[in-house]
Amino acid sequence: MSAISFERALEQYGDDLYRLAVLLSPDQAAANALLVRTARQFRNHVAADVRSIAIALCEQLPAERGLFRRGGAPAWVTAGTVRTEDTPLVTAIARLPRAQRLALGLAALHAFTTDNLASMEQEWRVRVRDAIRALLPVLDPDLDP
Numbered sequence: 001m002s003a004i005s006f007e008r009a010l011e012q013y014g015d016d017l018y019r020l021a022v023l024l025s026p027d028q029a030a031a032n033a034l035l036v037r038t039a040r041q042f043r044n045h046v047a048a049d050v051r052s053i054a055i056a057l058c059e060q061l062p063a064e065r066g067l068f069r070r071g072g073a074p075a076w077v078t079a080g081t082v083r084t085e086d087t088p089l090v091t092a093i094a095r096l097p098r099a100q101r102l103a104l105g106l107a108a109l110h111a112f113t114t115d116n117l118a119s120m121e122q123e124w125r126v127r128v129r130d131a132i133r134a135l136l137p138v139l140d141p142d143l144d145p
Contacts, residue, residue, distance in 0.1 A: 006043070006053070013050045013053075017050070017053060018035065019109060020054050020102065020106070021057055023102070023105045024058060025061075027076075028075065034057055035057070038057050055102070061098065073091065073094055074094050077091055077094045089135065089139065092135050096135075100127050100128075100130055101131070102127075103124050103127035104127075104131040104132070107128045
C-alpha cells in the first residue's frame with residue numbers, strides 16, 4: 001500500500017476505516033471516539049497508508065479483557081440489524097480476539113485489494129487464517145475439524 005496524506009486516506013477509505021472502528025469497538029460512540037483519537041495521532045504525519053491507520057485504530061484501544069467484556073456483546077451484535085440466521089456467525093466474530101477481528105476486517109473490506117493483502121506480513125495472514133479457522137464450526141457445522 002502506498003503512503004498518502006492522512007486526509008486523503010480518510011477521504012478515500014473513511015467508510016471502511018469507520019467499519020473497522022465499529023468492528024473493534026463496543027458501540028458507535030466508542031467507534032467515533034476511536035477514530036478521533038487515531039486522527040489526532042496522525043495529525044502531524046505527512047503520509048500514512050491505510051493499513052497503518054487501521055493498525056493504529058487497534059493500538060488506540062484499551063487492553064482486551066476476555067470475551068464480551070463487562071458491557072456484554074458489542075452493540076453491532078445486538079443492534080437488531082443482524083438477520084436471525086446470521087446471529088451465530090456475528091456472535092462468533094465478536095468473540096474473536098481483537099487482532100483477529102482487525103485482520104478479518106482488513107481482508108473483508110473492499111478498500112483492501114488482493115494486491116494489498118498479498119503484501120501483508122505473515123503475522124496478518126496467520127491472523128486471518130486463525131480467524132477463519134475459529135469461525136469454521138459456525139460457517140459449516142458439518143465440516144470435520
